[in-house]
Structure formats: C-alpha cells, structure tokens
Amino acid sequence: MNAHTSRDRLYATAAGMLPASVAAIAHFPASDSPPSAPKRAWRVADKLRALAAQLIPPLLVLAAFLIVWELACSGPKSALPSPFKIWVEANDLIVSPFFNNGPQDIGLGWRVLTSLQRVGIGFGLAAVVGVLLGALVGQSVWAMRGLDPIFQVLRTVPPLAWLPIALAAFRDSVPSAIFVIFITAVWPVIINTAVGIRNIPQDYRNVALVLRLNHLEYFWRIMVPAAAPYIFTGLRIGIGLSWLAIVAAEMLTGGVGIGFFIWDAWNSSRLPDIVVALAYIGVTGFALDRLVALCARIVTHGTSER
Amino acid sequence: MDATFQKAPGASRGDGPEKRAFLKLDHVDKAFGNGRNAHVLADVNFSMREGEFVSIIGHSGCGKSTMLNLIAGLTPVTSGAVLLEDREVRSPGPDRAVVFQNHSLLPWLTVYDNVRIAVDKVFGSSKSRTERHSWTIHNLELVNMAHAKDKRPSEISGGMKQRVGIARALAMEPKVLLMDEPFGALDALTRAQLQDSVMQIHARLGNTAIMITHDVDEAVLLSDRIVMMTNGPAATIGEVLDVPLPRPRRRLELVADPVYIHCREAVLRFLYERHSTPNLVAAE
Numbered sequence: 001m002n003a004h005t006s007r008d009r010l011y012a013t014a015a016g017m018l019p020a021s022v023a024a025i026a027h028f029p030a031s032d033s034p035p036s037a038p039k040r041a042w043r044v045a046d047k048l049r050a051l052a053a054q055l056i057p058p059l060l061v062l063a064a065f066l067i068v069w070e071l072a073c074s075g076p077k078s079a080l081p082s083p084f085k086i087w088v089e090a091n092d093l094i095v096s097p098f099f100n101n102g103p104q105d106i107g108l109g110w111r112v113l114t115s116l117q118r119v120g121i122g123f124g125l126a127a128v129v130g131v132l133l134g135a136l137v138g139q140s141v142w143a144m145r146g147l148d149p150i151f152q153v154l155r156t157v158p159p160l161a162w163l164p165i166a167l168a169a170f171r172d173s174v175p176s177a178i179f180v181i182f183i184t185a186v187w188p189v190i191i192n193t194a195v196g197i198r199n200i201p202q203d204y205r206n207v208a209l210v211l212r213l214n215h216l217e218y219f220w221r222i223m224v225p226a227a228a229p230y231i232f233t234g235l236r237i238g239i240g241l242s243w244l245a246i247v248a249a250e251m252l253t254g255g256v257g258i259g260f261f262i263w264d265a266w267n268s269s270r271l272p273d274i275v276v277a278l279a280y281i282g283v284t285g286f287a288l289d290r291l292v293a294l295c296a297r298i299v300t301h302g303t304s305e306r
Numbered sequence: 307m308d309a310t311f312q313k314a315p316g317a318s319r320g321d322g323p324e325k326r327a328f329l330k331l332d333h334v335d336k337a338f339g340n341g342r343n344a345h346v347l348a349d350v351n352f353s354m355r356e357g358e359f360v361s362i363i364g365h366s367g368c369g370k371s372t373m374l375n376l377i378a379g380l381t382p383v384t385s386g387a388v389l390l391e392d393r394e395v396r397s398p399g400p401d402r403a404v405v406f407q408n409h410s411l412l413p414w415l416t417v418y419d420n421v422r423i424a425v426d427k428v429f430g431s432s433k434s435r436t437e438r439h440s441w442t443i444h445n446l447e448l449v450n451m452a453h454a455k456d457k458r459p460s461e462i463s464g465g466m467k468q469r470v471g472i473a474r475a476l477a478m479e480p481k482v483l484l485m486d487e488p489f490g491a492l493d494a495l496t497r498a499q500l501q502d503s504v505m506q507i508h509a510r511l512g513n514t515a516i517m518i519t520h521d522v523d524e525a526v527l528l529s530d531r532i533v534m535m536t537n538g539p540a541a542t543i544g545e546v547l548d549v550p551l552p553r554p555r556r557r558l559e560l561v562a563d564p565v566y567i568h569c570r571e572a573v574l575r576f577l578y579e580r581h582s583t584p585n586l587v588a589a590e
Contacts, residue, residue, distance in 0.1 A: 203406055203408065204410065206398075207406075209397075210400060211400060211427045212398070221412075225412070300414075
C-alpha cells in the first residue's frame with residue numbers, strides 16, 4: 001500500500017512539473033533574437049536542456065525512492081518485497097504485458113484491457129444517461145425538485161454496496177461489475193450537467209426562442225455545447241471513480257480483470273505481482289484521466305474562451 | 307417567408323401613423339410578479355408603418371427593454387395586445403428578429419455558422435443548400451464581415467460581433483428588426499461606423515426597425531420617429547417626435563442643421579426637464 005501511494009505521488013509530481021517546463025521552453029527563444037546557424041544549434045541545446053529539466057527531477061526522486069525501498073525491505077525478515085525481488089520474481093509481468101499461456105496465466109496488459117472494456121461499457125452508459133438526466137434536471141424545475149433529493153441520497157452510497165443488489169438482479173458477475181461502474185460514474189455526470197445547463201445564459205435561450213429551435217435542435221446546438229465544460233468536469237470525475245470502483249468490484253466478482261488478479265495474487269502470496277499490478281492500475285488511471293481531459297480541451301475549444 | 311417586405315420603400319413622412327398600422331401596440335400593460343407589484347408598462351398605444359425606423363428612448367428602468375421583449379414575444383403581455391399585420395404576437399419568432407445588446411453570438415460556432423444556423427432554420431425548407439450558403443455570405447457581406455467568416459466570436463472585436471449579430475438578424479428576413487441598445491457596449495468611433503452601416507442597410511432594404519437607445523444623437527440620426535418614455539414604474543409613452551430630416555443623412559452635415567438641432571433639443575427637454583428624475587426603485 002505504501003508503495004502505491006508513493007507512486008501516485010510520483011506521478012503527481014511528474015504532472016506538476018509540466019507547466020514549469022513549458023514556461024521554460026517559452027522563455028528561451030526570446031533571449032536569442034538574431035537567428036543564425038550556431039543559434040539554431042543553441043536552440044536545440046536549449047530544448048534538450050528544458051526536456052532534461054523536466055525529466056531529471058522525477059527520475060531522481062524515483063531513484064531515491066527505489067533505493068530507500070530496497071534498503072528498507074531487503075532484510076530476510078521483511079514482510080514486503082524489495083524492488084530487486086519484484087524485478088526477479090515478477091519479471092514476466094513487467095517485461096511482457098501481453099503474453100498468453102492459457103486461461104489464467106495471461107499478461108497484465110490483457111487483464112487491464114478486460115477491466116477497461118468493462119469501464120468503457122459502464123462509463124459509456126453513465127455518460128449518455130448522465131447527460132440526458134442532467135439535461136432534464138437542469139432544464140425543468142419540476143424534474144429537479146422531484147429527482148434531486150433522490151440523487152443526493154443515492155450518490156453517497158459507496159460503489160460496492162450496490163454489488164449484492166446487482167448480482168441478485170443480473171445473476172452474473174460481468175453485468176454486475178458493469179452496473180457498479182455505471183452507478184458510480186453517473187452521479188457526477190448528472191449533477192455537473194444539470195449545473196452547466198442551469199448556467200446557460202438567458203441570451204442563448206432567447207436566441208433559440210427567436211429562431212424557434214425545437215427541443216432536439218436546442219439540445220444539440222445550444223445545450224450540449226454551452227454546458228460542455230461542466231459536462232466534461234463530470235465525466236472526468238466519473239472516469240476516475242469508475243477506475244477506482246472496477247478494481248474493487250473485480251476483487252469480489254472474480255473473472256479476468258486486474259482487480260481479481262490482485263486478489264488472486266494475495267491468496268497465493270505473490271506479493272511482487274501485486275506491486276506490479278498496482279503500477280499498472282496507477283498508470284492506466286492516469287492515462288484515462290488525461291484522455292478525458294484531452295477530449296474536453298478539443299471539444300470545448302470554443303466555449304471555454306469566451 | 308415573404309421576401310417582398312424587404313423591398314418596401316421607406317416610410318414617406320407626413321402620413322398619419324394611423325394610415326396603415328403594420329405593427330400596433332394596443333393598450334399594452336405589463337406587470338411582473340403575482341401581486342402585480344411591479345407595474346412596468348401601463349396603457350402603451352403605438353402604431354408603426356411598414357419600413358419605418360423608430361427609436362425608443364428613456365431613462366433606465368422605464369421599461370424600454372420590456373417593451374422590446376413584448377414585441378419580440380419573449381415576454382407575454384399582461385393585458386392588451388401586440389399586433390403585427392393584424393395578427394397577435396404570442397411567442398417569439400424569426401419574423402421579429404432581435405439584435406441583442408451583448409450580441410449573443412454562440413461562442414462555439416464560427417461567424418459563418420452563427421448566421422448559417424439562422425438561415426438554415428428559417429429557410430431550411432424553402433431554399434436549397436447552395437442558396438442558403440450564398441444567402442449567409444450575402445448577409446455577412448452586407449455588414450462587411452465576410453472576411454472573418456471562419457473566425458470564432460472570441461477572435462473578433464466587440465463591434466465586429468455586433469455586426470455579425472445584425473447579419474444574423476437580417477438573414478432571417480424579419481418583418482420587424484428589433485435592436486436592444488445595439489451599440490451600447492461599443493466605443494464612440496465603432497459606434498458611429500455601425501450607425502452608418504445600419505442607416506445604409508435600412509436605406510437599401512427598407513426594413514421596419516425598432517431600436518432602443520440611451521443616446522439622443524443616435525436616436526435623432528437614425529429614426530423617422532422617436533418614442534419617448536415616461537419614467538417607471540407604470541411607464542408609458544410620453545411623447546412621439548417626428549424627425550423630418552431627409553435621407554440619406556450625413557452625420558457631419560446634420561451637426562448644424564436647424565431641424566436636427568430642434569429635434570435633439572426636444573428629446574433633451576423631454577428627458578431632462580419634464581422627466582428628469584429616473585425612479586431608481588424600478589431597475590431595468
């Protein structure tokens with residue numbers, strides 16, 4: 001667990017470095033104004049320097065962290081595996097994510113993909129349902145009065161508390177896991193969409209009224225683009241929660257996913273495998289977050305810079 | 307959509323306003339709130355001819371914007387009626403296009419698409435795709451904005467945005483063009499340019515137009531008649547001033563024109579002598 005949180009912090013540091021280094025890149029060309037051949041060489045050197053400034057601190061911290069970890073856990077009585085031991089024992093998991101040696105002996109890449117597929121379906125449903133329900137709640141005072149209290153209560157229910165109900169309803173682990181993802185991710189999408197739609201300026205509504213846009217046109221041409229920044233905030237929170245929930249759900253439902261792998265490794269005392277799996281989960285979660293953020297930047301290009 | 311309205315000649319001055327009521331406000335009352343505690347407009351009666359350019363002027367809080375919203379159909383009347391060509395106005399529609407005070411362009415659409423959305427909506431069934439494209443471009447050219455058609459609203463200046471807002475309204479071929487302080491947020495030079503543009507367009511298309519303004523010079527320069535509002539609450543039309551200046555009007559020549567000076571003085575006297583204290587309770 002300790003390893004996991006520290007690793008998370010490392011990624012956070014790497015992400016935090018980005019703006020500073022971008023600023024550094026932006027600063028350098030301003031200092032050398034007359035362009036010539038040696039200057040170009042300088043510019044390349046500057047870029048390399050900026051890149052190094054971006055990469056060296058996280059690498060140094062990572063190295064220091066691994067050394068401390070190695071020192072702390074290398075003793076013969078240590079309860080947790082040291083980095084060296086993990087490298088030796090879980091080598092196949094680290095080096096080849098996509099090997100396939102039979103039904104239960106497959107690379108972590110495959111397991112992550114299975115989990116991602118479930119998240120994809122559950123989160124996709126949550127996005128569609130969340131935006132539609134959010135639009136309803138944001139648009140109609142009556143719908144808000146009726147639904148908002150229910151939403152406020154249900155959204156506080158922890159994801160895994162839904163699992164037994166889902167298992168009873170679907171009688172199968174895969175749709176149950178997908179349902180848990182859905183029910184986890186849908187609330188922030190609903191709530192943010194509703195807020196976004198409530199904040200649509202009256203001017204845009206008046207434009208729609210004068211043009212006599214019908215409900216569908218209003219939804220696609222005014223509501224969705226105007227509320228897009230809010231919708232994407234909801235989606236970004238939702239995808240993070242989904243990824244948190246799938247690991248927990250899979251631990252309980254079993255099957256192929258990355259969550260079950262951790263539970264299985266724990267039951268067969270393969271601690272190094274668990275540490276590697278945590279790294280996979282962290283990197284994937286980070287990638288998912290960045291992906292949604294990127295989509296948001298592309299889609300809300302017009303709306304955000306008013 | 308009846309395109310022939312655009313070709314109607316400008317109002318010939320000297321006709322009585324009752325001769326042909328194109329747009330008529332008939333005993334219009336407007337109050338907000340259930341207890342009718344905020345009585346904004348009381349017993350407003352006014353008739354307009356086709357092709358006329360009318361300004362509404364008055365202090366803040368006199369219900370100018372409310373009056374425009376009533377004509378646009380964005381706000382329902384409490385009693386009385388707004389009649390356009392003898393039909394009662396009940397809801398907003400493209401035959402009463404509005405140029406909003408703060409342009410109200412959709413920031414996620416380009417300049418072209420902001421006009422095109424209106425063109426598609428109004429002429430979706432009556433014009434072909436190519437016709438709608440050229441009509442969009444035509445209207446952008448009318449306000450000298452065709453060069454910026456692919457820019458987004460955030461990339462152009464306030465005056466340019468307002469031009470696009472005017473193009474969007476004109477593209478709907480409205481029977482009445484409604485302008486809610488269209489130049490209020492612009493600097494004086496841009497303002498003068500746009501006023502000239504609006505005069506040219508009005509001379510060319512002969513639209514019926516209603517403009518709300520705070521600016522006495524703007525009102526006298528652009529209008530055939532000026533509607534002067536008393537102060538709220540329960541504001542009404544205090545006086546209607548004819549502006550018998552020949553068109554085309556040129557800003558510089560008018561400065562010393564006795565008729566212009568007289569009209570300007572009449573409006574100023576109305577605003578600052580007879581109705582000088584704006585009631586601050588009824589905020590606009």
